[in-house]
Amino acid sequence: MQRQHYTAEHELFRDGYRQFLRKEVLPHREAWREAGIVPREMFRKMGEHGYLLIWADEKYGGLGVEDFRFQQVMLEEDARYGEAGFYHTLHSRLVAPYLKHFGNAEQQARLLPKCVSGESILAIAMTEPDAGSDLAGMKTRATDCGDHWLLNGTKTYISNGINADLVVVAAKTNPDNPRQIGLFLVQRGMEGFERGRTLAKMGLKAQDTAELFFRDVKVPKENVLGDPFKGFHYLMRGLAEERLIGSVMYLGNAWGSFEVTCEFVKQRMVFGKALSEMQNTRFKLGSMRTELEVAQTYVDHCVDRHNAAELTAEVAAMAKLFTSEVEGRVVDECVQLHGGAGYMEEYEVCWRYTNARISRVYGGSSEIMREIVARSILGR
Structure with missing residues (x-):
């Protein structure tokens, strides 16, 4: 029975997305669980069908759909015909919005198109071995070196940690104020950025959860999101x-x-x-x-x-x-x-x-x- 919450347009979108899942995801999810990771090409396929960052402006390749009910439809269908360990929602709806809300025009133009297409996979790194819900306990530091920031620290339990090409890393920027945090865009291949082992988990077997290490990573100023001292407020938003x-x-x-x-x-x-x-x-x-x-x-x-x-x-x-x-x-x-x-x-x-x-x-x-x-x- 169709819920009054949805319109015929939402249900039409549901039918199309369900067909995609039945063809591209359902037959492969057991193999992905055994491998402990979802193939990168799946993000590309999602992008080709317009299912990544559906809210993104058309100039970046998105659909420009602001109605959250369309995302809700995708989440509901994922729960039935998808794979819970395929974290495309983290990519599209939890990480990419930081670029939308706090990124400048240059960052958005440079990064969003590849996120929409699935060429660039996103992750966010907040949790540390000794800091989970309490961000004030974070030990990762970023030091202002003039033309760049120097990033040092360790993150753990990072979803999409192996697949990620772009990681939003939270780090303290003022040793005297634990609530002054910056958000830094660390890209695949940056010197000093290393990935640890894929972590074995009770569930979500197909999800590549990993440890990330940052050892004197030089993050250029153009890879800082917004004010480098207001990241705590950005995260809360x-x-x-x-x-x-x-x-x-x-x-x-x-x-x-x-x-x-x-x-x-x-x-x-x-x-x-x-x-x-x-x-x-x-x-x-x-x-x-x-x-x-x-x-x-x-x-x-x-x-x-x-x-x-x-x-x-x-x-x-x-x-x-x-x-x-x-x-x-x-x-x-x-x-x-x-x-x-x-x-x-x-x-x-x-x-x-x-x-x-x-x-x-x-x-x-x-x-x-x-x-x-x-x-x-x-x-x-």
Whole structure:
């Protein structure tokens, strides 16, 4: 059933994107998981079809689509027919907007076209071995050397870390003020920029998560985003959309898990009848469907507020908190209803379960989300 949230144009876009995923992604996702990385050519294919940076201006090769619902459609279809480890959304919607909002005209003209085409893959490097949600604990430093900045430090858990051609690196620029941070554009091939090992993970097996090392990397002044002392504020600006994107993804995975479980319990025979005929199963499905529908209504509401430029940090935090927790409960219940089969990787619900565990951690943990909401109620 078409949700009133969408128009016929959105559904037409959905049909086209779904066909693309079924042809270009669905047949290959198991191989990508085994390889631990998505081939670079997939970003090119996305670009050729206009699916990267759909918001970008036509002069850069984009579609100029500002309506977030089109991105929501892509995220929902990714959850069903795509590969969760294919981080094209990080490229398009989490990193590239820094170029849009804080890059100057020269930087945008130089960098955005290749991002739109998929020739240049993006990543962002904030997390460090001893600094996650608390950016004030960051140790990476950038020193002003006149005609360039000298960058030193280590980043970890960096998504697209191996594939990335352009990395937005957060680094402290004033040793006396931990909140003065700069955002530096580090490009593939810069001397002193090295990649470590691909990190083995519980889930998201196809996603190339890596360590990055910066040893006396000379970053030219033209590769600094905006004011080199206001990066902390730049990072905060993008968090509401990042958490909304996460919310759509978490809910999509929960819906996907629910749908495959509904099919499984209809086929699974226990004591001479289908598992779906057991009262316990029916009650659990009823509870899950209710949670999913409630969460979907709230997420759609948040998307509408975002389109109207009214999505606040606390509302986005509530969305991320609620959807990631719903996802965790739903996928766990779905594994339980699969029985022993749910523990087997050949069953879809198994990898959906392992993928889901990180949702309550990255992009701000559930504990951080609760703190943000609490501050909106009580103040600091």
